[in-house]
Amino acid sequence: MRSLTAADRARRMLALLHHLQPGTTVPLERLAELLGASPSEIADDITTLSLCGVAPYYPDDLIAVFVEDGLVNVWAPLPAFDRAVRLSAGEARALAAALHAAGFGPSHPLTERLLQAASADFSAEELAQVIRSAVTESVGEVYKTLALGIERGRTVRIVHRRAGADRETEREIEPLELMNDKGAWYVSAFCRLAGAPRTFRLDRIRSAVLTDTVFSRHPDGLAGRAFSPEGLPVALLRFDDADAFSEREWPGARVVAQHGKSLEVEVPYAGTAWIARMVTARLGTAEVVEPRDVRAAVARLAADPSNVLG
């Protein structure tokens, strides 16, 4: 692990200061969590801060803090820095990049307001011209509602269009976790319509509305299962050209045989509609060997172009 420089540590201590309001006690654990440090490191920081202040460095000129029983006690106003310091250029860049990754582009009101209040002379527009951690900027509004639903344990009513589906469905979900997979955001949830855990891609959610209905998180933790192939049915596919097969396109796939240029692969699938569409999209260069119902679904889909194209 890289050792912290004096400058890094001073920066961390300065970032702590506006959380130290006079007359309050703050859990050491929470400060440690916020700053990505261990409680003992933050305790050392607090001890060092208690030795800092302004001339002439009499006791009343020093930062009035001490740690006791895992709590940071602040017993007098700070000599300075009672407000948060603005973001440095690097911090503003990191925040703008993170917001962009979550669907809040440089001109989104959230990004604009946040950077205007917290950062001096930083342009998220300019950053987006050189570094983009997301391609689209369309999921921000849905993201906000789902994030609040998760924090407050309240259900969210969504209008969703599943991949390959020809219509939208309205459903009430218990949102459990937001997940980014290769740049796309998903919400792992318990779907009350399906009566089962489901994962929804955010750019397929047309609208999301927070309800007043409170839910309890499932005790065995349904979140985190979203991309696990465990327990999913498996289809056997044949690809005419082994080079045309990419594991990145078929999560959890396993090559079982190769005959000349062709390849047989077992592919886990969560929905028949999805795998039928993926195979149909190969336009005859891939085939479902089994199961029969998936083979039939592919045949049905391709038989009527209006099924495929709408």
Next chain:
Amino acid sequence: MSDATERLVNLAMYLAAAPQAASAARIRAEVAGYPSDQDEAAFLRMFERDKDDLRAAGLAIEADADGRYRLDPSATFASEISLSADEFAALRAAAAALLEDPAFPFSGDLRFALAKVENTLDVPEVHASAAIADECPDLQGDTVARLAAALGASKRVTFTYTNSRSQTVRHKVEPYGMFAREGRWYMVGRDVALGSVRTYALSRLSDLVVNSARPKSRDYERPADFDVSAYIRLPFQFGDEPFEAVLRIDADITWRAQAITAGQGCVTEDPSGGLTWTVAARDRNALLRWVVENGPGISIIEPPDLARGLAEGFARVVKRHA
């Protein structure tokens, strides 16, 4: 270590509390931590480093015409940050996810940013995760961070690159921008030997060296009109046969248009409430496949033979699954 940290915090406190600008000599006398037996030149070097360190933490330290220093309070301290509950929730979720993602290149700065903008310590547990890159995320994140530093300072970089034909070549490049797409980070830059702007997948790059000569001077100027989004392409925009495609997006999925088009091409409304999307393409088969994968609701208008190709492809699928 402790002395240097204390000195930096003391200097920050002094500047924030000082009623007026102060000379370097006065600061030396009044800020605890500057050695009294240090010669003038050594003190000035230390003081310069200290100011740089505090500026990197966000402090706006100014010098007046007489060489006296003060903190600009309006540029140093944040205004009140007024976000709604859902905005804070979104910020926390995005930050929590990306802080733990090794492919996100700015996690150190993001942590400090969040600590500064968060106005309460009493926050609920955040449930969010991220995996921007699925191939060597640590390596990609580290490479992006180093390239971002090179890009910010306009320093040339050299690296070894293995292309999709397994050819390995050493390149010298002026980085112009970077983007993440479909699990990979890419760098766009001008290849000095080739004299043209190229895109490099960072997972194929190794032995990166940033030019360290004359660190405070720029090696190159990025074109003023550069926009990295022009280099983010859809799967059918790679290939050797450029053509223009016109696609129709049905009225009931126009709300997904931004996600579908990824900002590429030209979108116009048609009388039926749908959208007509004109977009550059380079691979016919990849476009056909993309249309099917992203449908229903997307159809090909031009070129007409491509639409026929789709119908022929469906016939092959039916025949194989009969």
